[in-house]
Amino acid sequence: MPNVVVCVKPIPDPRHWDRLFLDPETGVLKRAGIPPALNPLDKNALEVALQLKERFGWEVTVVSMAPPDTTKALREALAMGADRVYLASDKALAGADTLATAYTLAQLIRKKASPFHLVICGNISLDGSTSQVPAQIAHYLGIPHITHATHVETEDGQLFTITMNIKKGELVFRCTTPFLLAVTKDVNLPRLVNVMGIIAAETKPLEVIDARELELDLDKVGLKGSPTRVRGLFIPEIKRRREILTGEPEEVAEELLNKLHEAGVL
Amino acid sequence: MKEHEGFWVFIEQIEGKISEVGLELLSKARELADQKGTYTAAILLGDFSKEDAKKLTHYGADKVFLFSDERLNRYCCLAYSRLITPLVEREKPEALFMGATPLGADLAPRVAAQLETGLSAHCVDLRLGEDGILEQIVPGFGGTMMAVIICPEKRPQMATVMPGVFKKSESHKKGEVIEEEVTLSGEDFIPEAVEYRTKKQKTVPLEGANVVVCGGYGMENEENWKLLEELASVLGGAVGATRPAVDEGWAPEEVMIGQSGKIVRPKLYIGAGISGVMHHVVGIQDSDIIVVINKDPGAQFFEVCDFGVVGDAEKILPALIEKLKERFSS
Numbered sequence A: 001m002p003n004v005v006v007c008v009k010p011i012p013d014p015r016h017w018d019r020l021f022l023d024p025e026t027g028v029l030k031r032a033g034i035p036p037a038l039n040p041l042d043k044n045a046l047e048v049a050l051q052l053k054e055r056f057g058w059e060v061t062v063v064s065m066a067p068p069d070t071t072k073a074l075r076e077a078l079a080m081g082a083d084r085v086y087l088a089s090d091k092a093l094a095g096a097d098t099l100a101t102a103y104t105l106a107q108l109i110r111k112k113a114s115p116f117h118l119v120i121c122g123n124i125s126l127d128g129s130t131s132q133v134p135a136q137i138a139h140y141l142g143i144p145h146i147t148h149a150t151h152v153e154t155e156d157g158q159l160f161t162i163t164m165n166i167k168k169g170e171l172v173f174r175c176t177t178p179f180l181l182a183v184t185k186d187v188n189l190p191r192l193v194n195v196m197g198i199i200a201a202e203t204k205p206l207e208v209i210d211a212r213e214l215e216l217d218l219d220k221v222g223l224k225g226s227p228t229r230v231r232g233l234f235i236p237e238i239k240r241r242r243e244i245l246t247g248e249p250e251e252v253a254e255e256l257l258n259k260l261h262e263a264g265v266l
Numbered sequence B: 001m002k003e004h005e006g007f008w009v010f011i012e013q014i015e016g017k018i019s020e021v022g023l024e025l026l027s028k029a030r031e032l033a034d035q036k037g038t039y040t041a042a043i044l045l046g047d048f049s050k051e052d053a054k055k056l057t058h059y060g061a062d063k064v065f066l067f068s069d070e071r072l073n074r075y076c077c078l079a080y081s082r083l084i085t086p087l088v089e090r091e092k093p094e095a096l097f098m099g100a101t102p103l104g105a106d107l108a109p110r111v112a113a114q115l116e117t118g119l120s121a122h123c124v125d126l127r128l129g130e131d132g133i134l135e136q137i138v139p140g141f142g143g144t145m146m147a148v149i150i151c152p153e154k155r156p157q158m159a160t161v162m163p164g165v166f167k168k169s170e171s172h173k174k175g176e177v178i179e180e181e182v183t184l185s186g187e188d189f190i191p192e193a194v195e196y197r198t199k200k201q202k203t204v205p206l207e208g209a210n211v212v213v214c215g216g217y218g219m220e221n222e223e224n225w226k227l228l229e230e231l232a233s234v235l236g237g238a239v240g241a242t243r244p245a246v247d248e249g250w251a252p253e254e255v256m257i258g259q260s261g262k263i264v265r266p267k268l269y270i271g272a273g274i275s276g277v278m279h280h281v282v283g284i285q286d287s288d289i290i291v292v293i294n295k296d297p298g299a300q301f302f303e304v305c306d307f308g309v310v311g312d313a314e315k316i317l318p319a320l321i322e323k324l325k326e327r328f329s330s
């Protein structure tokens, strides 16, 4: 059965980001007790895959790399309609930057989700926010990639027409499978999970796979396989006048305009 | 590692028109190279002549590596990366920068993976550490912190940098253009870029505006949003927005300001109903004067303002508009 692979990243639920804090001693970010959620754009990626499944009868395989306690969030992908999830999870994978993450995910796709027609990613993750992982997965799989996709069209499931948003304009690409696609939120509106989906998800396969089973080169994964390092963190110091004005709207408006005039910007 | 030398910049162009960000980065590369006593280089791909490429030396390039070919005028990741990667392997620069634009963000990770080196995204500053290692400043961790990212062992050190963070400046140094051979076959032009469409610009462009009036989630509704537009029009400025305001549909995505949007440096920035999270602040911190309007006296944004008005934007903005109109008519 032809496969469409979706890369889904569990992230700390953005609704609880006020609970994120930095350990002042170690400089490590603490996610204390924040429940995992699916990266929003990855739901758009999944929606593209599910629509292809409905049209062409493909199977939708979700791959992910994350700590094992994220399986609950990944069940949501199954409830939306994915057929199975493979989660790469291992201590050896911790601390990965985008290169090590992409290498690991590509290896997972090779081992468990091949052959495939398409690999679909979100264009950016809310927490990592690099936009780098998709193109790097494509490199390791040896397939072309198209990112920043706003429209995805196909007649036959082989030749695709993809629109890439490049801000000043749009580039329209034609590409035949296999290739990797990274989508923006303009591409579709992800479906909501319904009760039937949740029930169905309970019996769908969700397999957690360790580094050994993936036959990874351990020099290329986790912190060890990551060329970048965080040298430090700082709170930027911005020196400003910080004159605070209070009072009735008319008064403060007048006062502000006087100040702006003095400062030479009016 | 000693053998890696020189600060390089990929010059982005769209349909033959060179983007500003490449020139901005070239000026920064010039500065870093001077600090370190080394050279700068630009990589240019497209339908350009030697004379076109020579112009890049006016922005600080000691060397311009030119891949001149009509087929390269339109971006294609595989073709671009298959020319850039071997060149970088041959010449061994210590750093390579690209714009944190859609094209840069599409190309840089592929090139970095081919070179098996590190890449940091959306940098807002670049500097040299005491040990000569490039420190790449990235806003991170929920937007409250800046992270200093380094790539200690692999070379080149790669970064994509937000447009607008560096100023382009002209340089009087003389540089040379090196023409590179373009050896590509049809298989390198996958995916095939079949069409380019320009987008209609609906709003006053934020870039280059002297006054930017920006609204956040605290504007509460579309009605109030119109007040920002009115204020901007009285001041002859442009309207910007924070991410939540864009998400609400009050403003188009193109005017989002901050880490994942635009970076502006107007003479006057006025932010209303904005909490002042770093994600947004990095996009405005180089403004000459920052005015913040927020009803919460404890709002974080007040920490980084020149003038802060504590109050309801729904009331303050009409008062401002009124008084400005009076001033301008008298």
Ligand SMILES: Cc1cc2nc3c(=O)[nH]c(=O)nc-3n(C[C@H](O)[C@H](O)[C@H](O)COP(=O)(O)OP(=O)(O)OC[C@H]3O[C@@H](n4cnc5c(N)ncnc54)[C@H](O)[C@@H]3O)c2cc1C
Binding pocket: A126, A127, A129, B142, B143, B215, B216, B217, B218, B219, B220, B241, B242, B243, B244, B245, B256, B257, B258, B259, B260, B261, B262, B272, B273, B274, B275, B276, B277, B279, B280, B283, B293, B294, B295, B296, B299, B311, B312, B313, B314
């Ligand atoms: C990776 C990443 C990248 C991001 N990139 C960006 C980016 O590029 N740009 C960006 O803007 N955001 C970005 N964000 C989002 C950012 O973290 C904040 O969520 C956002 O900037 C907050 O927007 P806000 O200030 O409009 O809303 P809020 O944080 O909700 O603040 C609203 C403020 O309005 C005040 N207020 C409410 N009512 C009124 C009233 N009537 N009058 C006056 N004041 C009022 C409140 O006191 C409050 O301070 C990013 C987030 C992430 C995770």
Ligand SMILES: Nc1ncnc2c1ncn2[C@@H]1O[C@H](COP(=O)(O)O)[C@@H](O)[C@H]1O
Binding pocket: A007, A008, A009, A010, A039, A041, A042, A045, A063, A064, A065, A066, A098, A101, A105, A120, A121, A122, A123, A124, A125, A126, A128, A129, A130, A131, A132, A133, A134
């Ligand atoms: N750990 C991960 N597991 C699965 N997919 C990922 C992971 N990290 C990144 N991705 C994919 O890459 C996209 C972009 O992520 P990023 O490069 O972190 O901005 C995400 O939307 C996902 O589709």
